[in-house]
Amino acid sequence: MLKVGIIGAGGIGRVHASVYQGMPNVKLIAISDIRNEAASSVADEFKIKAFNSADELIDLSEVDIIDVCTPTPIHKEYVIKAAMAGKHVICEKPIARNLDEAQDMVRICKKAGVKFMVAHVVRFFPEYAKIRELIEQGSAGKPAVVRASRSVGVVAGWNNWYSNYELSGGLMLELMIHDFDVLRWYFGDVKRVFATEARQNGTEYALATLRFENGVIAHVEGSRAHFLSFKSALEIAGDGGLIDFDSNAAKPINLCIGKKGDSDKEIAIPSSPTEESPYYKELFSFVNCVEKDLDPPINGVDATKSLKVALAALESAKTGKVVRL
């Protein structure tokens, strides 16, 4: 039985707490937050201990895994403290606010000999995992052009940190990094990035064009102008057909191959997104790595590459220039 402690009792900390509660081989021990009321609220709901100090939680000898769910600029401090205390660490995405922080986290976790995973959850959504399988099977031929989008409303968070671009990095670092990461998972390294964005009072809209080393071109669109709603979509055009996913559609994944009128060659693959929570799959994959001494599916080096793409997009939007990685 592995014992887990969570740092950060905000939106995602609560989600993680509920997920661990449903795992047979895990015992969630405690949660900490600088806001006593936030930690107590989650602790009362899940019948675990609440701490005001993360250091006290990290020092608990019974805890095997620390799960860092604090705002992005506060990832580094706790990941490093946990690693130095010999705990395995899972940390929310993006790995960090800047490259220096990310590289320190990777280096110290490696030196401490602990497992370190970054929670890029979109890789665990069944639709996105299925699309990777389709790409690898060559179902739509050789991919050439991609359109990805992710739209949500304005989020505030603790002390309105999401709208403070110095802290959060805004839409590209917070939201579009989900697509940057998943596209890297599909197509490998990114060669260059061009991006543009519009911001007004927390409402944001951005478009980034990525050129991958393998030649694929992807348009990635992000929005915080879709109030009270969420949608994501992905379209991958290859020389053998099109993979088309829309989270709002009843049958989100459709693989369209064959010629016009050749309807028996058109395969539709309905997804079942509610089969198992992607958050369960994600956290369980880390627990499994710790239990069986395996390498985590998304390590710090991998997550740092996704961060680099997001930072390049931010820089491009600021300078109006193409950024080469």
Ligand SMILES: NC(=O)c1ccc[n+]([C@@H]2O[C@H](COP(=O)([O-])OP(=O)(O)OC[C@H]3O[C@@H](n4cnc5c(N)ncnc54)[C@H](O)[C@@H]3O)[C@@H](O)[C@H]2O)c1
């Ligand atoms: N994977 C996903 O789908 C997903 C979704 C939302 C957020 N996130 C990521 O999770 C992280 C947290 O986001 P959130 O939406 O839960 O934020 P949030 O603002 O809702 O919660 C953050 C919590 O951290 C606490 N906190 C702040 N400083 C602290 C400190 N020094 N020590 C301990 N606790 C502290 C705050 O009191 C707050 O309760 C971010 O990195 C974000 O990018 C991921």
